[in-house]
Amino acid sequence: MTLLALLLATLPAIARTGAPAMPQSGEDGIVFPASTSQGALVFGKVPAGSVVRYAERELRPTPYGTVVFGVDRQEVGPLRLEVLRPDGTTVMETIAVDARDWPLERVDGVPPKTVNPPPAIAERIRREQALVTEARTRDDQRADFAAPFQWPVQGRISGRFGSGRVYNGQPGAGHSGMDIAAPTGTPVKAPAAGVVTFSDDLYLTGGTIVLDHGHGVSSNFLHLSRMDVKPGDRVLQEQVIGAVGATGRATGPHLHWGMNWFDVRVDPLLVLERTQ
Numbered sequence: 001m002t003l004l005a006l007l008l009a010t011l012p013a014i015a016r017t018g019a020p021a022m023p024q025s026g027e028d029g030i031v032f033p034a035s036t037s038q039g040a041l042v043f044g045k046v047p048a049g050s051v052v053r054y055a056e057r058e059l060r061p062t063p064y065g066t067v068v069f070g071v072d073r074q075e076v077g078p079l080r081l082e083v084l085r086p087d088g089t090t091v092m093e094t095i096a097v098d099a100r101d102w103p104l105e106r107v108d109g110v111p112p113k114t115v116n117p118p119p120a121i122a123e124r125i126r127r128e129q130a131l132v133t134e135a136r137t138r139d140d141q142r143a144d145f146a147a148p149f150q151w152p153v154q155g156r157i158s159g160r161f162g163s164g165r166v167y168n169g170q171p172g173a174g175h176s177g178m179d180i181a182a183p184t185g186t187p188v189k190a191p192a193a194g195v196v197t198f199s200d201d202l203y204l205t206g207g208t209i210v211l212d213h214g215h216g217v218s219s220n221f222l223h224l225s226r227m228d229v230k231p232g233d234r235v236l237q238e239q240v241i242g243a244v245g246a247t248g249r250a251t252g253p254h255l256h257w258g259m260n261w262f263d264v265r266v267d268p269l270l271v272l273e274r275t276q
């Protein structure tokens with residue numbers, strides 16, 4: 001992670017708040033942004049061999065000293081990190097969190113059986129969600145997450161991360177990813193390299209792939225009409241992994257792209273903006 005990349009990482013925050021969000025000085029070999037926003041994936045740099053603690057987790061630096069973590073969309077901050085350097089000294093870092101607006105989106109015309117699933121289906125949905133959750137617990141040493149991400153398909157953003165959702169007039173959970181409108185059959189390309197940890201056809205999310213980018217960072221792709229990869233497959237950036245569809249709880253063909261840091265959902269758009 002270069003200083004330039006870290007500066008770029010802070011640009012979305014600057015655009016929203018008008019306040020400078022310069023990375024804190026790295027004179028001690030530690031660089032974190034002074035502020036971030038809800039739903040962001042935060043990158044930092046520490047001396048190789050450091051131990052970083054955040055939110056009861058230990059962040060393992062890459063060989064280049066990069067660490068990464070996600071900020072929940074309801075996190076108000078400030079975030080506190082503890083860096084134990086190889087020389088035995090400890091440094092506390094504090095990161096402010098900028099609040100975002102989470103507008104309400106109304107989604108009408110979704111299949112009623114996906115809004116109020118029949119009781120017999122509820123158990124299947126629970127089981128399927130547990131499998132996807134399990135696929136996101138992986139903590140792999142690969143640092144695929146550290147390279148710039150690319151759009152998996154080109155298209156209009158038809159649903160934003162974090163919006164409150166009302167399905168057929170009934171309040172649902174906040175939108176867990178970004179929707180990109182594209183015709184059924186459009187190839188979906190891996191936004192970054194990774195290893196496939198899940199690929200199956202599920203009740204609510206239809207054709208579903210989870211791609212692990214290392215260090216707890218993963219992508220999920222939903223409503224696919226076709227899946228070209230299976231768990232264990234190593235995928236390169238831009239490799240076609242499946243095709244856009246409208247399977248599961250969807251009103252029309254689009255790609256739902258979600259991103260996680262373990263169980264924390266983050267906004268793919270912020271991850272893309274970091275590198276543009």
Ligand SMILES: [Zn+2]
Binds near residue numbers: 178179255256
């Ligand atoms: Zn979606």
